[in-house]
């Protein structure tokens with residue numbers, strides 16, 4: 001997220017706005033004052049996190065609340081593993097805050113730049129068929145509602161609302177504190193291995209169920225999948241981190257540096273994309289390493305891209321993936337970013353992409369300067385045909401009517417929104433599209 005001359009832009013440069021006012025509250029009481037003042041002036045009010053959503057979900061045309069001064073630990077209980085964080089806390093700060101208590105977050109997505117409130121609000125997830133997304137780790141939320149009041153939801157206070165407010169799209173109020181159920185700190189033993197794509201597809205469910213965390217990347221125009229399998233180990237396990245060079249190849253050169261070159265050039269000379277994709281597979285190679293969970297689960301991404309990701313019933317991943325592969329071949333597109341395939345356990349968060357079903361995710365990307373529309377819309381149709389639900393923070397074209405059919409608790413969520421925000425203080429155009437007016 002950046003602000004240049006009063007204009008706010010998201011990370012992917014796919015959404016921007018000039019808010020009427022920007023405020024940086026330093027406390028929950030400061031958020032309450034901002035909400036009351038915004039309401040008195042008839043303005044809408046929205047908190048932004050790190051601006052890492054690809055859609056306009058964080059657009060704040062009225063009052064934009066930056067919560068960067070609301071970071072840190074409110075309380076931690078090593079015995080129960082319950083930890084309360086201020087809502088603006090960036091994910092990359094959390095491991096350092098939890099370390100003195102011997103705790104870690106149960107699972108993470110593939111980067112750690114987001115704020116905890118932003119990450120849970122859009123259903124950010126990682127991979128692992130026995131683990132839910134970040135919102136599934138939430139056991140308590142404190143919100144400022146449209147009337148400026150503090151509302152605490154946890155197992156003692158309106159517990160039936162927890163599955164709604166822990167993944168609320170920013171539509172129910174401004175989150176000021178988040179309580180997470182953490183786990184004892186652990187390390188991950190990781191194996192990164194290229195394998196023939198057809199073998200990976202043929203054995204996918206065994207691969208997914210035999211690892212704690214499994215995912216694979218497929219670079220279009222190759223026959224190889226880069227698989228990543230991770231096993232959870234006690235914190236005392238001897239660490240053998242990825243050598244600095246290995247991490248550099250992965251993060252600087254491969255994920256970011258060479259991409260920067262190829263994505264810039266690829267637009268002019270798309271013919272170099274297939275050979276580059278083959279090179280990328282070769283460079284990543286076969287690797288084993290053991291390190292703290294957050295160091296294995298997350299990487300850095302500095303090359304900007306646009307992304308669409310759909311959640312499918314896990315059993316539909318292979319047919320949907322094969323359909324996308326055939327589509328790319330038929331259309332002759334040159335796609336410079338890999339497809340990413342991940343998994344999650346079913347959960348009970350009303351608007352979770354994994355609500356009520358074991359889930360697999362297929363994500364497609366394009367360099368930010370390339371127009372993703374034709375590719376994404378064609379892939380989206382395949383995902384819809386396979387029972388897909390779009391990630392709330394990533395690009396898609398569905399509206400409230402289409403989403404209602406995909407979420408059994410959609411109308412309950414809308415009813416709660418009507419109760420907590422009857423005048424739509426926390427609305428924006430994107431929320432009008434996906435939730436209705």
Ligand SMILES: Cc1cc2nc3c(=O)[nH]c(=O)nc-3n(C[C@H](O)[C@H](O)[C@H](O)COP(=O)(O)OP(=O)(O)OC[C@H]3O[C@@H](n4cnc5c(N)ncnc54)[C@H](O)[C@@H]3O)c2cc1C
Nearest residue numbers: 049050051052053109110114115117118124125170175393
């Ligand atoms: C490079 C990159 C990698 C990514 N990797 C993954 C991944 O591995 N897995 C995955 O699932 N997603 C991933 N994402 C998507 C990202 O995790 C989500 O879009 C997430 O919402 C971004 O968090 P944020 O802090 O930037 O929130 P923002 O994008 O700033 O905001 C998201 C929403 O949360 C709301 N919000 C923020 N703070 C508050 C608050 N205090 N109270 C109420 N509402 C609030 C905003 O109003 C908005 O509606 C990735 C995105 C990028 C750019």
